Amino acid sequence: MPLDAETALADTPPGHKDELRLWLRLLTCANLIEAEIRRRLRVEFDTTLPRFDLLAQLERHAAGLTLGDISRRMMVSNGNVTGLAARLEEEGLVERRVSATDRRAQSLRLTPRGRREFARQSAAHEGWVAELLGGLGAAEREALHRLLGRAKASVQSGLQENGP
Numbered sequence: 001m002p003l004d005a006e007t008a009l010a011d012t013p014p015g016h017k018d019e020l021r022l023w024l025r026l027l028t029c030a031n032l033i034e035a036e037i038r039r040r041l042r043v044e045f046d047t048t049l050p051r052f053d054l055l056a057q058l059e060r061h062a063a064g065l066t067l068g069d070i071s072r073r074m075m076v077s078n079g080n081v082t083g084l085a086a087r088l089e090e091e092g093l094v095e096r097r098v099s100a101t102d103r104r105a106q107s108l109r110l111t112p113r114g115r116r117e118f119a120r121q122s123a124a125h126e127g128w129v130a131e132l133l134g135g136l137g138a139a140e141r142e143a144l145h146r147l148l149g150r151a152k153a154s155v156q157s158g159l160q161e162n163g164p
Contacts, residue, residue, distance in 0.1 A: 026151075033132055040128055045121050050076070052125070054084050055110065055118040058094060064109030066099060093117055 038049045057065060057073050065073070071081045085108055088094040093114035099105040110118065133141065 022151075033129070036132060037125065037128060040124070041121070044124060047121065050074070050080070050084055051088065052118075052121055054081065054088065055093065055114060056122065058108060058110045059115070059118050059122070062109065064097060064107035066102075066105045066107050068105070070108065088114070 034049070041047050041049055041052055053074055054070060057070050067078055067081050067085065070085075071078045074081065085094060085096070089096060089108075092111055094108045095111050096106045096108055099107050136144065
């Protein structure tokens with residue numbers, strides 16, 4: 001198994017910052033889960049996490065989203081979304097429409113086939129996440145969720161104090 005950043009710091013001399021160790025633990029967990037989700041999407045659905053994420057965005061907005069809206073929500077460039085959208089359109093999973101509010105803009109939405117395919121993928125995804133976190137009991141998941149909420153608020157507060 002490859003050495004992760006957290007394991008690499010296991011023998012760090014005393015005085016090493018607890019905050020850094022905590023951040024590396026969070027990063028390691030997120031990376032492990034993401035890598036496994038990516039692997040399973042590829043093996044079971046012959047798809048990628050960005051494709052899954054784009055379909056998820058469209059599932060949440062039945063009326064459709066512009067390419068710009070999708071890129072902001074996914075935090076990727078318009079170019080990345082354009083390429084993904086073109087491939088999903090070729091496969092009949094999404095369709096493009098001229099925006100009702102701006103004739104220069106195009107919006108994407110799921111086709112009926114895209115809705116069915118995303119339903120299959122998202123059900124599997126939900127099961128995988130439950131499986132990967134299944135070693136935690138309900139009370140542990142609740143406590144971790146609460147603590148991570150506090151960590152998120154701490155990060156946001158720090159960002160506000162330090163400005164852009």
